[in-house]
Amino acid sequence: MDMRGRGNKRGNWLRIAVLLGMAAVLWGCGNGGDAASTATSSASQSSTAASKNAFVSLVPSGDGGLIIQGNNMNGVAGIALTITYDSxxxxxxxxxQGGLTAGSVMATNTQYAGTIKLAxxxxTALAGNGEIAAVSFATVNGIGNxxxxxxxLIDGNGVAVP
Incomplete structure (x- = not known):
């Protein structure tokens, strides 16, 4: 019996379990450190994390918020990210949730000041470029980091996208 997720029902359930497990772990994660020591980019600048083909950018939205932008997201079926900010x-x-990920399951953890976790x-795999999500802040007291x-990033088989 093939259990690797190549077209059989058990493999699909395994893949879904891995993806949902990633979201569950993220939901329960704590602060993960001091945001002041990890924040390196002003909200007025872009911050990018890259993989082989797909990459995610953090871009200011102009109203003190942030846009999480996905580029070349072909084949990506799961995203887990952490944003740190100056609390x-x-x-x-x-x-x-943004247009690129419409119809996907999204879980966020904003419980700890200075940290946003998103899964x-x-x-189905994402395709192309677009807004993954938007972040707005209820209180903005100047330009923050x-x-x-x-x-x-993972593909539909639960394999990390390099």
Missing amino acids: SVLAAPTVT IVSN ASLASVE
Whole structure:
């Protein structure tokens, strides 16, 4: 019996379990460190994490918020990322799913000031470029620092996209 996720029902369930497990782990994750020490990029600058072909950028939205932009996302079916921000300037983040990931399952954790954790899982691979999600802040007291602390991309088989 083939259990590697190549067209059989058991393999598909295994793949879905891996993707949902990633989202569950993310949901339960804590702060992960001091945001002030990891934030390296001003909200007025872009921050990028790259893989072999696909990459994710953090771009200011102009209203003090952030756009999480996906580029060359062909074949990507799962995204896990962490954003750190200056909690002395920015507060109460809200994450809204973007057009590129419409129809996907999204889980966020904004419980800890200075850190946003996001996981997105799709049963079909993403394609092309677009907005993964948008982040808005209820309180903006000037220009704050924000950066992508980590990005993980996986394909439909649960394999990391390099």
